[in-house]
Amino acid sequence: MTDPKQPTRTLHVAVDAMGGDHAPGVVLEGVEAALAANPALSVALVGDADVVEPFAASHARCQAVVSTEVIGMDEHPAEAVRRKKDSSVVVGCRLVKEGRAEGFFSAGSTGACLAAGTLVIGRVKGVLRPALVTVVPSPVRPIVLGDIGANADCKPEYLVQFAVMESIYANKVLGIARPRAALLNIGAESTKGSQFAQAAYRLMEEGLDNFAGNAEGGDILTATYDVVVTDGFTGNVCLKTIEGTAKVLLGAVKGVMGKSTLTKLGALPLVGPLKGLKAQISPDTYGGAPLLGLKGALLVGHGSSNAQAICSGVLATAKLVEEGVTETIADALSASEKR
Amino acid sequence: MTDPKQPTRTLHVAVDAMGGDHAPGVVLEGVEAALAANPALSVALVGDADVVEPFAASHARCQAVVSTEVIGMDEHPAEAVRRKKDSSVVVGCRLVKEGRAEGFFSAGSTGACLAAGTLVIGRVKGVLRPALVTVVPSPVRPIVLGDIGANADCKPEYLVQFAVMESIYANKVLGIARPRAALLNIGAESTKGSQFAQAAYRLMEEGLDNFAGNAEGGDILTATYDVVVTDGFTGNVCLKTIEGTAKVLLGAVKGVMGKSTLTKLGALPLVGPLKGLKAQISPDTYGGAPLLGLKGALLVGHGSSNAQAICSGVLATAKLVEEGVTETIADALSASEKR
Numbered sequence: 001m002t003d004p005k006q007p008t009r010t011l012h013v014a015v016d017a018m019g020g021d022h023a024p025g026v027v028l029e030g031v032e033a034a035l036a037a038n039p040a041l042s043v044a045l046v047g048d049a050d051v052v053e054p055f056a057a058s059h060a061r062c063q064a065v066v067s068t069e070v071i072g073m074d075e076h077p078a079e080a081v082r083r084k085k086d087s088s089v090v091v092g093c094r095l096v097k098e099g100r101a102e103g104f105f106s107a108g109s110t111g112a113c114l115a116a117g118t119l120v121i122g123r124v125k126g127v128l129r130p131a132l133v134t135v136v137p138s139p140v141r142p143i144v145l146g147d148i149g150a151n152a153d154c155k156p157e158y159l160v161q162f163a164v165m166e167s168i169y170a171n172k173v174l175g176i177a178r179p180r181a182a183l184l185n186i187g188a189e190s191t192k193g194s195q196f197a198q199a200a201y202r203l204m205e206e207g208l209d210n211f212a213g214n215a216e217g218g219d220i221l222t223a224t225y226d227v228v229v230t231d232g233f234t235g236n237v238c239l240k241t242i243e244g245t246a247k248v249l250l251g252a253v254k255g256v257m258g259k260s261t262l263t264k265l266g267a268l269p270l271v272g273p274l275k276g277l278k279a280q281i282s283p284d285t286y287g288g289a290p291l292l293g294l295k296g297a298l299l300v301g302h303g304s305s306n307a308q309a310i311c312s313g314v315l316a317t318a319k320l321v322e323e324g325v326t327e328t329i330a331d332a333l334s335a336s337e338k339r
Numbered sequence: 340m341t342d343p344k345q346p347t348r349t350l351h352v353a354v355d356a357m358g359g360d361h362a363p364g365v366v367l368e369g370v371e372a373a374l375a376a377n378p379a380l381s382v383a384l385v386g387d388a389d390v391v392e393p394f395a396a397s398h399a400r401c402q403a404v405v406s407t408e409v410i411g412m413d414e415h416p417a418e419a420v421r422r423k424k425d426s427s428v429v430v431g432c433r434l435v436k437e438g439r440a441e442g443f444f445s446a447g448s449t450g451a452c453l454a455a456g457t458l459v460i461g462r463v464k465g466v467l468r469p470a471l472v473t474v475v476p477s478p479v480r481p482i483v484l485g486d487i488g489a490n491a492d493c494k495p496e497y498l499v500q501f502a503v504m505e506s507i508y509a510n511k512v513l514g515i516a517r518p519r520a521a522l523l524n525i526g527a528e529s530t531k532g533s534q535f536a537q538a539a540y541r542l543m544e545e546g547l548d549n550f551a552g553n554a555e556g557g558d559i560l561t562a563t564y565d566v567v568v569t570d571g572f573t574g575n576v577c578l579k580t581i582e583g584t585a586k587v588l589l590g591a592v593k594g595v596m597g598k599s600t601l602t603k604l605g606a607l608p609l610v611g612p613l614k615g616l617k618a619q620i621s622p623d624t625y626g627g628a629p630l631l632g633l634k635g636a637l638l639v640g641h642g643s644s645n646a647q648a649i650c651s652g653v654l655a656t657a658k659l660v661e662e663g664v665t666e667t668i669a670d671a672l673s674a675s676e677k678r
Contacts, residue, residue, distance in 0.1 A: 138587060139587060139588070139590075139591040139594075140587065149525055152525060152532055152533040152534075152536070153533045153534055153535075184576060186488055186491060186571070186572055186575040186576060186579075193491055193572065194491040194492050194572045195491075195492055196492075197491070197572065216575075216576070216579050216583075217575070217576040217577065217578065217579030217580035217581075217582070217583055218579040218580070218582055218583030218586070219583065220580060220583060220584075221580075221583050221584050221586075221587040221588075222583060222586075222587055230576075232525070233525055233532065233533045233536065233573070234572070234573055234576055236525040236555075236556070237523060237525060237555070237556040237569075237573055237576070237577055238556065238576055238577070238580050239556065240525075240555050240556030240557040241556035241557070241559060241560075241577050241580045241581060241584070242556075242580060242584050243556070243557055244555075244556055244557030244558065244559060244560050244561060245559075245560050245580070245581050245584040245585060245588075246584060246588055247557070247560075247561075248477060248478060248479065248560040248561055249478070249560075249584075249585055249588050249589065250588065250592075251478075252478040252616050252619075253589075253592055253613070253616070255478075256609060256612040256613055256615075256616055257609060259612055260608070262608040263608045263609055263612065265605075265608075266604075266605040266606060266607060266608040266609055267605060267609065268605060269599070269601040269602045269604075269605040270595060270596060270602055270605055270606065270609075273595040273598055273602060274592070274595055276595075277591050277592070277595055280591075
């Protein structure tokens with residue numbers, strides 16, 4: 001995820017020191033690694049004074065921003081964001097809103113991040129709904145999938161914008177020159193699927209240059225398309241189904257290997273390559289899901305993030321900033337409005 | 340799937356000799372195996388005269404029923420069912436409608452089977468929509484999932500009935516004493532999910548004795564619940580995602596094993612157990628998806644069915660008949676109407 005080129009400008013990223021199941025320990029470790037990996041990165045570390053101040057004092061390109069509250073994983077997201085104005089998530093988003101940072105990374109409550117992103121940073125003009133987007137790690141090649149849960153209820157027109165934003169992300173962040181965007185549906189033909197899916201198909205066919213038709217559930221991990229667009233309900237079910245299926249199946253393969261002395265011995269030369277496969281399909285590689293369509297970069301990490309995932313997440317946020325994803329989305333969606 | 344008990348009565352099952360990518364060859368092979376496996380089975384074999392008559396003449400407990408048309412995989416299902424009244428799918432359903440068979444199995448066009456089932460066999464009184472249901476093969480244990488595509492657009496009240504029908508299926512066919520039924524959703528709490536999912540949750544909580552709350556995508560293959568209920572759009576995406584993920588991951592594991600002479604040698608003792616795992620998670624083991632809620636048993640097989648899958652499908656149809664799944668559904672749903 002790091003850029004081998006010389007830094008042309010400083011990338012200002014705010015990081016939530018208090019977010020995640022293993023915060024602040026792994027967050028500090030991850031930030032340290034990210035600072036070392038990208039010399040253009042400058043971090044505004046948000047959290048309790050006794051956490052962020054000593055770290056900032058001992059690290060170059062890191063500034064402490066003290067917050068006094070934390071939003072818990074079990075709090076009602078929008079209520080907590082409104083009430084806890086000095087929480088690390090709200091303060092981090094405010095830094096972006098005020099232009100003191102260009103992006104914010106948090107491994108805290110996804111709901112709180114989505115609410116704070118929308119309420120504090122705000123949407124780009126013309127964006128109907130921001131989309132939570134992920135890179136699905138496949139052994140074939142990475143695929144962009146979204147919305148994965150920011151919008152459980154969608155209108156067909158949202159999906160056209162999701163496709164535009166996700167295609168920009170695939171292009172700028174994954175480096176896919178001309179990403180092919182498909183609609184997640186239950187059949188190949190345009191007349192297949194729910195009323196909603198059929199309406200989305202018509203709008204996407206009409207409004208997109210890179211529309212590739214319908215994708216089915218079996219077409220995701222095979223990387224038949226670069227971008228798979230869906231509503232937040234279906235996308236969330238789909239992503240969690242992929243993760244759950246991978247976990248159960250790789251567990252079963254491991255079980256097969258441990259069956260006898262013979263299989264254990266036989267499996268020895270496979271341990272290394274299988275770990276490589278596991279790393280290939282690990283969400284930690286990509287560090288988090290961006291909420292696209294806001295006036296600034298926001299990346300939400302897994303609550304269970306380890307230091308490597310935090311590092312990837314901070315670097316991915318810097319990449320969003322560096323590649324000007326926010327600005328490109330703003331240009332594209334104001335342009336599509338004028339059509 | 341066979342019952343070791345002595346047959347108490349004859350189970351009359353109609354089979355579509357013309358359905359599936361490898362028909363009629365694999366169908367005849369599969370029927371032969373099914374007749375050998377279950378002495379209570381009697382098959383009405385539907386199809387072209389030159390296919391069904393010689394087979395019936397040379398097999399006990401098999402009767403030929405000649406049909407002159409076939410519905411192709413690419414025809415519009417409902418139109419084809421209305422137009423081709425002498426197609427094997429329509430004739431098979433008519434045998435059930437007229438009481439000459441108690442169940443029908445076809446590996447032909449799923450759409451045509453669903454249309455013919457609904458239009459020709461007809462719904463049980465009180466059933467709002469029939470549900471297409473599958474057994475998801477998991478290395479943990481089998482899970483019942485539905486609807487998987489008969490109803491792309493659902494009302495929340497349909498899902499309560501799907502749960503009742505799927506629970507009866509899990510009980511009668513998989514032998515689960517008290518199946519726990521969950522709603523597929525994007526969060527554990529009752530307030531999570533789309534408006535549709537929230538409404539379905541309330542109705543299921545109110546109307547079901549065995550409701551176990553929300554399941555997420557990651558809870559399917561882990562067999563956290565016995566029955567997972569959803570609309571036909573989400574269910575189809577979910578099932579195909581599981582199949583696609585399994586295919587890609589097991590392919591990648593195979594790739595890892597073939598990497599070098601050392602890994603190839605090491606993998607040798609694993610080949611047998613991995614084939615066992617592959618069989619465990621193969622849809623062929625269950626032979627097809629029943630459309631529950633019709634006045635008779637209807638089971639739809641994969642178009643790509645091999646002889647083993649056809650055999651499993653015919654035996655599973657006989658099992659639906661033997662266990663009185665249709666009658667139990669009729670009792671349960673007329674009882675729920677009276678509440």
